[in-house]
Amino acid sequence: MRIALITGASSGMGSVFARQVDGQEKNIDEIWLVARRRNRLEEVARQLSHPSKVIPMDLTEAENITKLEELLRENVQVGLFVNCAGYGKIGDYEEVTRYDSDHMVDLNCKAAVDTTLAVLPHMRAGDRIMQLCSTSSFQPVPQLNLYAASKAFLYSYTRSLRMELLPRGIVVTAVCPWWVTDTEFLPIARDNEANPSPENSIKHFLFASKKENVVRRSLRASRRGFAVSTPGFMCFFHRIFSKLLPKTALIYVWELMRRM
Numbered sequence: 216m217r218i219a220l221i222t223g224a225s226s227g228m229g230s231v232f233a234r235q236v237d238g239q240e241k242n243i244d245e246i247w248l249v250a251r252r253r254n255r256l257e258e259v260a261r262q263l264s265h266p267s268k269v270i271p272m273d274l275t276e277a278e279n280i281t282k283l284e285e286l287l288r289e290n291v292q293v294g295l296f297v298n299c300a301g302y303g304k305i306g307d308y309e310e311v312t313r314y315d316s317d318h319m320v321d322l323n324c325k326a327a328v329d330t331t332l333a334v335l336p337h338m339r340a341g342d343r344i345m346q347l348c349s350t351s352s353f354q355p356v357p358q359l360n361l362y363a364a365s366k367a368f369l370y371s372y373t374r375s376l377r378m379e380l381l382p383r384g385i386v387v388t389a390v391c392p393w394w395v396t397d398t399e400f401l402p403i404a405r406d407n408e409a410n411p412s413p414e415n416s417i418k419h420f421l422f423a424s425k426k427e428n429v430v431r432r433s434l435r436a437s438r439r440g441f442a443v444s445t446p447g448f449m450c451f452f453h454r455i456f457s458k459l460l461p462k463t464a465l466i467y468v469w470e471l472m473r474r475m
Contacts, residue, residue, distance in 0.1 A: 218292070
């Protein structure tokens with residue numbers, strides 16, 4: 216049985232990936248949905264035409280990675296792995312709590328690596344991995360400091376993993392969108408116990424994308440074997456400028472933009 220496994224599938228980008236994989240991907244027998252909230256996963260599963268498996272678990276807990284490894288031993292091949300699990304908090308070093316700081320590292324970095332290592336033994340030539348990074352991985356981002364650093368880690372890991380898996384014929388794509396405003400990400404990112412009204416941190420989210428467009432373009436890039444998907448004009452230009460400008464210059468450009 217050839218499956219698509221999607222983490223962070225209970226809402227936002229993950230749920231959109233589930234629906235678009237359901238409608239677009241060929242040779243997938245079942246879709247596995249992983250996230251913490253069972254009720255939200257079941258709601259997504261009801262929208263799919265493929266058979267689905269709902270797997271409610273917190274991927275930051277080591278015992279759950281072990282459980283996932285056990286489930287994957289059920290004679291399955293992971294034809295597509297989409298890692299959408301992750302979150303961020305807006306604010307400076309004083310405003311983001313230590314719990315949130317630690318949890319961002321645990322989920323955005325450690326859990327991403329652990330889940331990837333769990334699925335790799337069950338992948339073959341032609342199978343694909345998509346890691347949801349961010350354009351924030353291209354530069355340091357004050358007021359989104361730790362989130363950007365965690366995505367820089369994931370971006371670097373994803374690019375290196377792609378080269379390591381080339382002999383196996385497995386395609387790995389780093390998905391790097393700009394702001395996406397029609398998901399839960401920004402409301403959660405701005406809901407900060409230490410700074411309950413962080414409007415002054417980032418005043419506007421200019422040139423934001425829509426989740427449906429981001430997912431559609433990134434799936435197309437993955438099918439075409441791209442190493443990086445920049446699904447929108449702003450994230451494409453951000454990637455180009457991050458190669459041309461010094462990081463210090465990029466930080467000052469960001470400081471100007473976030474105050475606009």
